Amino acid sequence: MTAKLILGTEIQKLIFEEIKSEVAQIKEKHGVVPGLVTILVGQNPASISYVTSKIETAHKLGFKEVQDSQPVTITEKELLALIDKYNKDDSINGILVQLPLPKHVDEKKVLNAIDPDKDVDGFHPVNVGRLMIGGSEVKFPPCTPAGIQELIVRSGVDTNGAEVVVVGRSNIVGKPIANMMLQKGKGANSTVTIVHTATKDLASHCKRADVLIVAAGVPGLVKPEWIKPGACVIDVGVNRVGEKISEKTGKKIAILRGDVDFDAAKEIAGSITPVPGGVGPMTIIMLMKNTLKSLKFKLGIA
Numbered sequence: 233m234t235a236k237l238i239l240g241t242e243i244q245k246l247i248f249e250e251i252k253s254e255v256a257q258i259k260e261k262h263g264v265v266p267g268l269v270t271i272l273v274g275q276n277p278a279s280i281s282y283v284t285s286k287i288e289t290a291h292k293l294g295f296k297e298v299q300d301s302q303p304v305t306i307t308e309k310e311l312l313a314l315i316d317k318y319n320k321d322d323s324i325n326g327i328l329v330q331l332p333l334p335k336h337v338d339e340k341k342v343l344n345a346i347d348p349d350k351d352v353d354g355f356h357p358v359n360v361g362r363l364m365i366g367g368s369e370v371k372f373p374p375c376t377p378a379g380i381q382e383l384i385v386r387s388g389v390d391t392n393g394a395e396v397v398v399v400g401r402s403n404i405v406g407k408p409i410a411n412m413m414l415q416k417g418k419g420a421n422s423t424v425t426i427v428h429t430a431t432k433d434l435a436s437h438c439k440r441a442d443v444l445i446v447a448a449g450v451p452g453l454v455k456p457e458w459i460k461p462g463a464c465v466i467d468v469g470v471n472r473v474g475e476k477i478s479e480k481t482g483k484k485i486a487i488l489r490g491d492v493d494f495d496a497a498k499e500i501a502g503s504i505t506p507v508p509g510g511v512g513p514m515t516i517i518m519l520m521k522n523t524l525k526s527l528k529f530k531l532g533i534a
């Protein structure tokens with residue numbers, strides 16, 4: 233069997249068009265657009281590249297977008313004052329602080345200073361709590377897990393009563409996606425198991441999974457014999473395993489591998505995400521969806 237490919241590259245385009253059209257409608261009816269600010273501290277090249285992609289996407293969608301770049305010497309007090317300014321700014325619906333922050337700044341304190349109603353990354357304890365409660369309490373599901381759920385829903389995978397196994401228990405992927413999959417509702421209502429480094433027999437749990445979500449950060453961790461025939465396999469892992477020269481640009485680029493042995497797994501799974509091109513492209517678009525949602529909550533039309 234060759235698995236159906238679940239392509240984030242394609243699905244994110246559909247969501248992009250949906251958001252763009254909704255932004256245009258809201259602008260016409262209410263005279264406002266979603267506002268997103270990204271706060272970048274210092275000049276970390278990876279952070280600059282992430283922030284640039286976010287801002288460019290926001291721009292193409294018709295958002296108001298602000299990139300606020302601050303020197304690496306900014307004090308914690310100054311950064312907190314900046315967040316307070318954007319918390320009070322009516323034209324801003326989403327505040328994103330690009331991590332990592334310099335060592336002299338308490339990351340947790342800064343993230344917790346963001347107004348939970350503008351926390352479009354969904355990492356504020358209030359939003360983590362809302363996600364745990366589920367249903368209409370949820371405002372901003374964190375972006376990568378939200379992207380995973382969209383991939384599952386839009387690929388027509390039936391999760392109702394399904395055995396879902398999540399490999400990894402991080403606060404940004406494993407715990408939130410496990411929590412989302414067990415809630416009642418579409419793309420969820422599953423029986424969920426979370427496995428991690430202390431799990432005794434990883435393979436036996438994975439073998440039970442109708443939907444296997446792997447977010448461990450270990451290239452090729454999941455072997456083909458751990459996959460139930462016909463299962464949906466979502467590989468969140470992004471691991472740099474070397475470098476190559478890009479045919480398009482002639483520049484050096486990273487060779488990326490997922491946490492699943494893709495070539496062998498695709499012969500057993502029913503559907504599978506590739507790396508790159510699976511989960512990766514979904515994160516930014518879900519950030520945009522959360523920012524639009526934030527404006528809709530404010531307008532009372534969510």
Ligand code: NAP
Pocket residue numbers: 376399400401402403404405406427428429430434447448449450453468469470471511512513515
């Ligand atoms: P993380 O914080 O390092 O967490 C990894 C989790 O996997 C931990 O809970 C760890 O268990 C578990 N784990 C590691 N090795 C394992 C093993 N051999 N057996 C069982 N469990 C194991 O990583 P993360 O932030 O969740 O990210 C995971 C992967 O997803 C990374 O490759 C990352 O680059 C990728 N990622 C991609 C996106 C995207 O595509 N947009 C977004 C976020 C992350 P313990 O808790 O016991 O240590």
